[in-house]
Amino acid sequence: MAYTDKTRGMYSDILTGMKDAGLFKQERYIHSAQAADIIVEFPEGAELKKVINICANNYLGLSSHPEVVKAAHAGLDSHGYGMSSVRFICGTQDIHKKLEKMVTEFLGTEDTILFPSCMDANAGVFEAVLTKDDVMISDRLVHASIIDGIRLCSAMHDTFKHSDMGHLEEKLQLHNDKRQKMVITDGVFSMDGDTAKLDQMAELCEKYDAMLFCDESHSS
Numbered sequence: 001m002a003y004t005d006k007t008r009g010m011y012s013d014i015l016t017g018m019k020d021a022g023l024f025k026q027e028r029y030i031h032s033a034q035a036a037d038i039i040v041e042f043p044e045g046a047e048l049k050k051v052i053n054i055c056a057n058n059y060l061g062l063s064s065h066p067e068v069v070k071a072a073h074a075g076l077d078s079h080g081y082g083m084s085s086v087r088f089i090c091g092t093q094d095i096h097k098k099l100e101k102m103v104t105e106f107l108g109t110e111d112t113i114l115f116p117s118c119m120d121a122n123a124g125v126f127e128a129v130l131t132k133d134d135v136m137i138s139d140r141l142v143h144a145s146i147i148d149g150i151r152l153c154s155a156m157h158d159t160f161k162h163s164d165m166g167h168l169e170e171k172l173q174l175h176n177d178k179r180q181k182m183v184i185t186d187g188v189f190s191m192d193g194d195t196a197k198l199d200q201m202a203e204l205c206e207k208y209d210a211m212l213f214c215d216e217s218h219s220s
Helices: 005-020 066-079 094-107 118-129 144-151 165-174 198-207
Strands: 037-041 049-052 135-139 156-160 181-186 211-215
Touching: 118 144, 118 211, 135 144, 135 165, 144 181, 156 165, 165 181, 165 198, 181 198, 198 211
Parallel strands: 135 156, 135 181, 181 211
Antiparallel strands: 037 049
16 A cells, blocks of 8 residues: 555554553563463563453363364364365365354254354344345444444444333334344343343344344353
């Protein structure tokens, strides 16, 4: 990418403003396996120190568990490193289908599609199943990745007050003329830690012939 000194100066001023406001985020360099306790270098060049990690999803320490590491080595030996492309283009591997089958049986669902992350899943699901004739009705505290996925979809977007079932019903009534309605929520809300009223939401979705989308990243 080419850019002028004027453009460079503009972004330099923006970065300076972020630093002055305390909004500039610097990376922490991890010098150990991901775990509850990790060795970090922060800021860059600082002396290494041991800290408690409370921002990762590795609650049980499974990412560095000996059995997981052993299984990862076995996968490298039998299937190499990664797909070298994407499943949609070059096909999928038998181990992916095996894992999807195991997840389906565990959850008791009809089928499972694996994505590299929930962020990728949220980016793809709404555009795939909804059109401009539909509406998405989301809890106002849904995760940022859900909002990003919603922005990629041509369907109309509306919100309801956090966990307010009365307000959700009003919105379902308001958009009852839409071809398809999708109610969108987190299972557990990552910032507040409270849980969605899924039983009541499911009843409302059945009453108004709507689909219910639930992001389970912070729960199951």
